[in-house]
Amino acid sequence: MLRIAVPNKGMLSSTANEMLVEAGYRGRRNDRELVALDPENGVEFFYIRPRDIATYVGEGVLDIGITGRDMLLDSESKAQEIRALEFGDSTFRFAGPPGDFNTVEDLAGKRVATSYTGLLEQYFRERGIDAELVKLDGAVESSIQLGVADAVADVVSTGNTLRQAGLEIFGPVILDSTAILISTPEKVGAAETLIKRLEGVLVARRYSIMDYDIPSSRLEDAMAITPGFQSPTVSPLHDEEWVAVRSLVPQSDLNGTMDKLSAIGARAILVTALQAARM
Numbered sequence: 506m507l508r509i510a511v512p513n514k515g516m517l518s519s520t521a522n523e524m525l526v527e528a529g530y531r532g533r534r535n536d537r538e539l540v541a542l543d544p545e546n547g548v549e550f551f552y553i554r555p556r557d558i559a560t561y562v563g564e565g566v567l568d569i570g571i572t573g574r575d576m577l578l579d580s581e582s583k584a585q586e587i588r589a590l591e592f593g594d595s596t597f598r599f600a601g602p603p604g605d606f607n608t609v610e611d612l613a614g615k616r617v618a619t620s621y622t623g624l625l626e627q628y629f630r631e632r633g634i635d636a637e638l639v640k641l642d643g644a645v646e647s648s649i650q651l652g653v654a655d656a657v658a659d660v661v662s663t664g665n666t667l668r669q670a671g672l673e674i675f676g677p678v679i680l681d682s683t684a685i686l687i688s689t690p691e692k693v694g695a696a697e698t699l700i701k702r703l704e705g706v707l708v709a710r711r712y713s714i715m716d717y718d719i720p721s722s723r724l725e726d727a728m729a730i731t732p733g734f735q736s737p738t739v740s741p742l743h744d745e746e747w748v749a750v751r752s753l754v755p756q757s758d759l760n761g762t763m764d765k766l767s768a769i770g771a772r773a774i775l776v777t778a779l780q781a782a783r784m
């Protein structure tokens with residue numbers, strides 16, 4: 506039985522659960538549920554705090570988990586990133602009162618509040634900066650106003666929380682974070698089906714199927730516009746001067762792709778949503 510760790514609350518929990526449901530697993534039935542058996546799929550889900558997931562997976566008690574890259578790096582876990590899951594994007598940044606800091610070196614001798622002391626200790630150690638870390642559980646943006654810190658290091662998405670606290674970002678991006686699958690080399694093999702299913706969900710979310718007819722003489726140009734994943738399907742048509750093409754295309758620029766195909770003579774361009782995929 507594969508044991509999977511899923512965030513029980515916070516920014517990643519609902520999307521992580523939705524992805525698992527799309528991948529054919531039993532979802533979490535209510536937000537108090539801590540363990541759920543999915544015997545049809547041979548898996549058991551453990552709903553735990555996102556911050557603790559790297560610990561359980563790193564110890565080998567749970568086989569695979571979904572957490573944030575920042576949380577994995579903040580932990581001392583042996584777990585490794587298997588792949589990004591294309592949600593929960595954020596950056597990890599320094600911020601302070603406007604004008605107080607320009608560079609990270611300005612933090613020497615200052616107090617920096619964060620929930621990610623593991624990550625920050627390593628960051629300062631690597632750069633030889635001697636700053637004092639103030640460990641807080643959350644809402645670190647208030648720490649400066651409350652007088653316990655001079656600067657903060659925290660997760661930034663829209664930047665609204667920092668703006669509301671009257672703080673300004675400074676220094677380079679500490680980390681680009683996103684939701685990831687984590688596991689250990691000993692356990693990752695057993696999770697192959699789960700990984701493949703989740704990759705299928707990502708493909709279905711990212712791609713659509715595009716069908717079109719094109720004069721055979723323009724086929725090579727069309728292949729350059731819609732190269733597909735491996736190689737598009739090309740079928741003969743009754744009119745031998747034309748062929749039909751079916752290819753996977755990124756959803757991000759469907760209309761741009763259709764414009765380009767149309768400009769080289771493609772006709773009857775049809776786009777169909779992908780419901781599921783296994784690559």
Ligand SMILES: Nc1ncnc2c1ncn2[C@@H]1O[C@H](COP(=O)(O)OP(=O)(O)OP(=O)(O)O)[C@@H](O)[C@H]1O
Pocket residue numbers: 514515516517554555556572573574575576593594595643660661662663682683
């Ligand atoms: N506003 C956000 N946008 C995108 N990702 C975010 C945001 N806030 C947090 N995250 C990411 O979500 C993951 C879990 O953080 P989250 O804030 O949900 O957990 P937490 O701080 O332990 O829980 P809580 O905030 O409920 O106490 C982290 O990897 C973090 O980078």
Ligand SMILES: O=P(O)(O)OC[C@H]1O[C@H](OP(=O)(O)OP(=O)(O)O)[C@H](O)[C@@H]1O
Pocket residue numbers: 515516642643644645646659660661662663664665666667
């Ligand atoms: O840039 P924004 O879009 O405003 O998002 C960033 C905020 O989101 C998270 O807070 P969360 O709600 O998880 O609270 P927490 O600080 O208590 O973890 C994070 O800690 C930031 O405070």
Ligand SMILES: [Mg+2]
Pocket residue numbers: 515643
């Ligand atoms: Mg949080």
